[in-house]
Amino acid sequence: MSSLLLEGSPKLPPRPRSPLAPLWASVKLLAAAMVVAYIVLALWHTGFNPWKLVEGAQRTRGLLAELLRPDWSIASQLLKLMNETVEIALLGTLIAVLISFPLAFLGSKNLMLRSAPGRVVYFIVRLIFNILRAFEPVLLALLFVIMVGLGPFAGVMALGIHSVGMLGKLFSETIEGIDQGPVEAVLASGGNRFQVVWYGILPQVAPQFLAFSIYRWDINIRMSIVLGIVGAGGIGYMLLQYMSLFQFGKLATAFLIILAAVTILDWASAWLRTRLGQT
């Protein structure tokens, strides 16, 4: 092919510009300057200083060395607590699944936006999901510790309530992404509203729902460790205790058990989820 440039070179027409363009340019510049300023301010406020890491490591060399000598005498006690952490996460997730499953249908656009009462229900359910998601599990755990006392039950409730918001949103969005074809097929063969949900929608969303639930359990196990630190049961509480008593050998054992458990469960959940995706 001969060169495109043979017959005089065309020029790009000028880009259409609004009269406000110079104003926008200065607004953008101002915004960028403010972001940079805020970053500098944050560095100052947080006392950000990498040198402290080196200094601190030299000062506490002896203590840190203890981390390399885990104290295995308490391993069986810690394993029990790790198991409790997994159980807290399991029950929290289960509660969340049971609550968010029915709510998800009421919070999906494609099912609810067709009628005026449906729209009201949709907005209320979505609002509930948003509010529940906004409560950090640690805040909820503190609240439940006050309500039901120290211990794993507070952790179960905190994870359960927070996860309703997360799972509800994910479930609803899954329902919004379904193929309408089978729904119409169920309607066309005389299926009622419940049959439409149970036979037209559920088979399409079930594998995803299961995958999200397993993933949520996985996340909740890690969250549950943190919740332990504020007294909501499980292995987390021991972390705080060993820290404040400078029992770094025991702390090391706890670290290793958590690391092993989280890695294994993470791997198992990923494996399960890919299996679900394939079938």
Next chain:
Amino acid sequence: MILLMPAPVLEVAELAHTYPDGTKAVQGVSFSVEPGEIVVIIGLSGAGKSTILRCINGIVRPTKAKIRFLDEQVRWDYGYLLQLRRRIGFIFQNFNILEKLTVLTNVLLGRLGVQPAWAMPLYRFSQRDREVATAALAKVGLLKEWHKCAGELSGGQQQRVGVARALAQEPRLLLADEPVSSLDPLTADRVLGHFVRICREEELATVINLHAVPLARKYADRVLGVRDGRIVFEGKPSQLELTILQNIYGEEYDE
């Protein structure tokens, strides 16, 4: 002699549908279908063929219509529509089967209208429903595949599942909306031929939307030509001459 004429299964009069945006999809459509008769509606995509079928089973609520089905006036309240749809089988262009469910369960969905309430959450069906579904599977020749995931089947087989699901309703009327247009021409002819043979055996009143004229010629007892939401031709397939087809499909139509 009039007494010997079979009563039509379906009588549509003055059917009109206007979409909320003001598009007049269907206007003044009237026709009837007798038992065992195969009526084929032809016309361009967007001519209103789908809307006509969806108005008959109430998936789309017509703006205006008088429809009689088995000598009953069709109403559009929820309870009556369930009763109506139970007796009308519908076959879709995209099959609309549930790919994750087995072939048998997909066919059993044709029995949802008579499924007892206690069995609903458990995916259970009565013995008779299972027998009907099995018979429907045998009719379309998929008996051996009953336990497979419907998504594993080929396109032609998937549409046969769709046909079996409609037959499992033990319907009095079958509506098929472009049933073979997502299949290759050879498979399309085979699947449609098989479908039409079943309809004739069962003496089912059948309405099929098609855009392929050769298939209409081959399988229709009567042809309706639709253009811009109106019926512009009604007659025997042998009457489909070039001028008539040009009236339906536009001047550019050329065999």
